[in-house]
Amino acid sequence: MNIRQIEAFHAFMETGSVTHAGERLGISQPAVSKLLKGFGESCGFKLFMRSNGRLVPTLEARLVAAEVERLIAGTERIERVAAAVRNREWGQVTIAALPALASRYLPRALSPFLAEQRDLRLTLQSRASPRIAELVMAQQVDIGLSILPFDHPDVTAEAVIRFDLMCFLPSQHPLAKKTTIGVEDLRNESFISLERDDCSLMTIDRAFQMRGVQKRNRIEVPMSETACSFVANGVGVSILPPFVGMDYPSDQLVRRPLLPKTSMDIWLLTSSRRPLSLAAQQLTEFIHAALASFQQPLPAAASEQ
Known part of the structure; x- marks a missing residue:
């Protein structure tokens, strides 16, 4: 048996008519009859009896129809999944x-x-x-x-x-009044640093070294968002990517451009x-x-x- 025979059988069982099954499938009535005959031969038992000139499904046909219904539902699901994959959904x-x-x-x-x-x-x-x-x-x-x-x-x-790294300050910090923060401004400031194996730390340390400024590490944390939390609570300052700490209101934490620009x-x-x-x-x-x-x-x- 093939999928076209199964589709014809399913269409006939749903519509109850060879003519209507052909209309649903877009094929002629004789083509449907041929597919139904082939499907019956593949099954090896009688699927239909004639009554008053019409095809009437046998009990065996109704048993097969229940399985075919599940198969068709599965193929329709495959079609929906394929469309979703095609549409990147x-x-x-x-x-x-x-x-x-x-x-x-x-x-x-x-x-x-x-x-x-x-x-x-x-x-x-x-x-x-x-x-x-x-x-x-x-x-x-x-x-x-x-x-x-x-x-x-x-x-x-x-x-x-x-992106350019930015200086993060408590909102009440005196440096928060400045529009930009130089590395020199951070001399003697309590600094909240990321862990030693963080890839951004070398870039930040280099910026301090180039300006001859000693960075006063007070707290070391594993994540940028943790550093933001300490800054927002007034414990110190930090240098972090611009896409962190965005949930903090300006009355807790401010970010200012860092000079010289330090990019990653x-x-x-x-x-x-x-x-x-x-x-x-x-x-x-x-x-x-x-x-x-x-x-x-x-x-x-x-x-x-």
Whole structure:
């Protein structure tokens, strides 16, 4: 038996008429009769009896019809899933992102997208940048968002944005009155620092060293959002990415541009050995748009990479 015979049988059982079954399938009445005959021969028993010139299903035909109904429902579901995949509304995507993005900003930024794509399943992992590259290379995640590029033939690295680090201050801090904060202004200030293995720490320390300023580390924390919490409670100051601490009101925490400008990149890492699904492709487009507001001009060399 073949699927066309099954469709003809299902159409006949639902409409009760060879003519109506043909109309539903868009084929002639003789074509339906031929398909029904072939289906009966495949089953090996009588499916219909004639009564007053009409085909009447046998009990055996009704038993088969119950199974055919489930089969047709399954194929219709496959059609809906295929349409959803085609329209990028169905799938499963795994993202590994640096904690500064994964803890607060990405959940908030991606929520409107996920609210519209209700059949899309997302897994969001918070990982350090070196670990993100490893996960992408091993094809354990679909998308990696790292502040480190990764030079490996199995990984494609794209510079998404270049952002400027900012100075975070308690709202009542005397420096909060300034429109920009120089590294020199932070001399003798209690500094809330990220852990020693954080990839941004070397960049921040270099900015202090270039200005000959000794950074007074008072508190060391594992995540940028934790540093924001300490700043908002008046414990000290910090230098962090612009996309953290966005939920704090201005009467608790303020952010000011840092001079000299201290920039970092966010790299989007994907596997070069496995193409992204349609859903993952759409998600990368949305991530680009979500991060665009923090974009600083990328140098030509970074753009070419």
